[in-house]
Amino acid sequence: MRYAVYLNIAYRPEIRDPEGDAIRRELLERRGVQADVRAGKCLALVLEAADEAEAREGAVKLAWELRLGNPNVHVVEVVRVAHA
């Protein structure tokens, strides 16, 4: 089966996120909207896997193996998995 896995590679919650902070300030100052904002990299991978769990784990493993995130500061989070 082919699955689409959406990954978010973002700063760990305890690490400052200047980009998210800038967007948060803009939302407040320009739109009066109070929102928390965190910015990250979204990767949409379409890959072959036996089931959803394998797709999910495989995508996260590949992201770390390719060093798409730095384990010291980033998390790799599965945001969505769907049939592709």
Next chain:
Amino acid sequence: MRYAVYLNIAYRPEIRDPEGDAIRRELLERRGVQADVRAGKCLALVLEAADEAEAREGAVKLAWELRLGNPNVHVVEVVRVAHA
């Protein structure tokens, strides 16, 4: 209610995505994995809304209003909505 909305701001499908292409090649050459890859910006917004539909539409509208994407080349896609 507070909702967490995950947006993906990515190139339209018909626009070349050099970052996604580079990751796709790496996956194939270094891991033998055939996958389609598209790279984008992930924004996780936590905001107040009456319901899930309002949270979803509000987040997309704000992203365009703040010009976080360029309508000529980007899509703004809701990847996930959850209670926060």
